[in-house]
Amino acid sequence: MTHLLVRAARGERTExxxxxxxxxxxxxxxxxxxIRADYGFREAIEDPEVATRITLxxxxxxxxxxxxxxxxxxxxxxxxxFDYHLESGxxxxxxxxxxxxxxxxxxxGTVAEDLDFVGALLDNLVKRVGSETAVxxxxGGPFTLASYAVAGGASRNHGPIRRFRARHPEAFRTLLAAFADVVRDYLEYQAAHGADVVQLFDTYAGVLSPADYREFVLPLHREILSDLSVPSIVFVRNMAGRLDSLDTAGADVVGLDWTVDMADARETLGDRPVQGNLDPQYLFGPTDFVRERTRAVIDAAGPRGHILNxxxxxNRDTPVESVRAFVETAKSISR
Ligand SMILES: Cc1c2[nH]c(c1CCC(=O)O)Cc1[nH]c(c(CCC(=O)O)c1C)Cc1[nH]c(c(CCC(=O)O)c1C)Cc1[nH]c(c(C)c1CCC(=O)O)C2
Structure with a gap:
């Protein structure tokens, strides 16, 4: 059976x-x-049994x-x-x-050795739920990873990596290319362990100027995503007005943030499958509002090649009831 998510990622019409x-x-x-009261963040991620419990x-x-x-x-x-940890607050x-x-x-290092816990997690997931739902x-994308690697953590408007690009363009290029090589290996490694779909989160690459995105990042997105053995989704925030660039990133599906009007995106992107794009803060509104706004996204996207997200x-503290209303709105549709 081909999962509904995979069918939509391929651009099929779905019920x-x-x-x-x-x-x-x-x-x-x-x-x-x-669970997090008992395990540190990296402990939870690096223990396949704990990570399986959390995923499910x-x-x-x-x-x-x-x-x-x-x-x-x-x-x-x-x-x-690089060594990293998560500091609370x-x-x-x-x-x-x-x-x-x-x-x-x-x-x-080598992905298969350093990240063997990810392979074990995917093996578990495929075994537990792989026949019922997509895994x-x-x-992370090269720019988003590089932003952390240069700034040493979160940074306001990604100033440090943007300054690095201005002062050391060749080193910037080398850094991003090294990241892209490993990311590509890593996504293929996940596919080999049964991932049905993979998403590239280059969330922050939209802070670059359009010309810099096209020159430094887009070719790497293509290198990473073209010819992967499973369908892929690319997600970059703040790309309203330049979805035509993102359309050529090599992914099967273009992820849309909430600043993009779904109907406009459809017009720009034609038959390209899309994912998104309800404002996450809408889930703090009344459940009737969540249902109505979710329905509007579904209607604007149309019946073909849309993954609702x-x-x-x-966000943290989002009411479980709102998430349920969001998911149920998609499930209540039959066309
Ligand atoms: C930039 C980025 C990161 N992580 C991620 C991105 C890209 C996409 C995005 O912007 O959402 C992606 C990510 N992070 C996490 C996932 C897991 C899968 C999922 O449920 O989607 C995914 C896909 C778990 C997590 N990653 C993190 C948590 C919170 C950990 C905790 O406090 O328990 C989770 C559930 C930690 C993390 N890791 C990162 C940040 C900014 C944070 C939050 C820091 C904070 O606010 O405390 C880096």
């Missing part, structure tokens, strides 16, 4: 839109917060059309030669950030 949520396995779920929390609550492996985009920093911290242009390339893998990750 209803498949639905999942970015960051569905996380802090909006009370049981997640309980939203499956137990909502039965979405895909389960996204519980992991983080930053895990791949390890084979790239601060966010991710990279302990040995890029020091300068000479530091753009470091000795690299979704993912990786939020326009970005689900």
């Amino acid at each position: 209803r839109p498949p639905v999942w949520l970015m960051r569905q396995a996380g802090r909006h779920i009370p049981e997640y917060r309980e 929390l939203p499956w137990d609550l909502y039965e979405p059309d895909g389960v996204v492996m519980f992991s983080d985009i930053l895990t791949v920093l390890e084979p790239l030669g 601060v966010g991710p911290v990279v302990e040995n950030p890029v020091e300068g242009p000479a530091d753009a390339e470091r000795p690299r 979704i893998g993912f990786a 939020l326009g970005h990750g689900v």
Whole structure:
């Protein structure tokens, strides 16, 4: 059986839109917060049994059309030669950030060895729910990873990596290319372990000027995504007005944030399958409002090649009832 999510990713007409949520396995779920009281963030990610339990929390609550492996985009920093941890209240911290242009390339590890816990997690998921729902893998994109690697953590408007691009364009290019090589290996590794679909989160690449995105990042997106052995989704925020660029990133599906009007996106992108794009903050409104706005997204996207999702990750403290209303709206459709 081909999963509904895969059929939509290929651009088929579906009887209803498949639905999942970015960051569905996380802090909006009370049981997640309980598990995290017993395990550190990296401990949870690196223990395949704990990561399996966390991945399946939203499956137990909502039965979405895909389960996204519980992991983080930053895990791949390890084979790239960076150490990191998550600091509560601060966010991710990279302990040995890029020091300068000479530091753009470091000795690299191997994905299959350094990230063997991800393969074990995917094996578990395929065994447990693979016949019922799609298993979704993912990786961070080169720009988003490089932003953390250069700034050493979250940064306001990604100033450090943008300054690095201005001062050291060749080192910037080398750094991104090294990241892209590992990311491609990593996504193929996930496909080999049974991921049905993979998503590239280059969430922050939209802070670049259109010309810089086209020159430095787009060719790498193509290198990563073209000819992968499973369908792929590309997600970059703040690309309203330049979806034509994103359309050529090599992905089967273009992810849309909530600042894009779905009907406009359809006009620009033609037959290209799309994913999105309800504003995650709408889930803090009344459930009738959630249903109505979700229905509007589904109607604007039409019956062919649409994966219903939020326009970005689900926020912490989002009511479980709202997420349920969102998923049920997709499931109630029959066409
Ligand atoms: C930039 C980025 C990161 N991580 C990710 C991105 C790209 C996409 C996006 O912007 O949403 C992607 C990500 N992070 C996580 C997933 C898991 C799968 C899913 O449910 O979608 C995915 C796909 C789990 C996580 N990753 C993280 C958590 C929270 C961990 C916790 O506090 O328990 C989860 C559930 C930690 C993390 N990791 C990162 C950030 C910014 C944070 C939050 C820091 C904070 O606010 O405390 C880096």
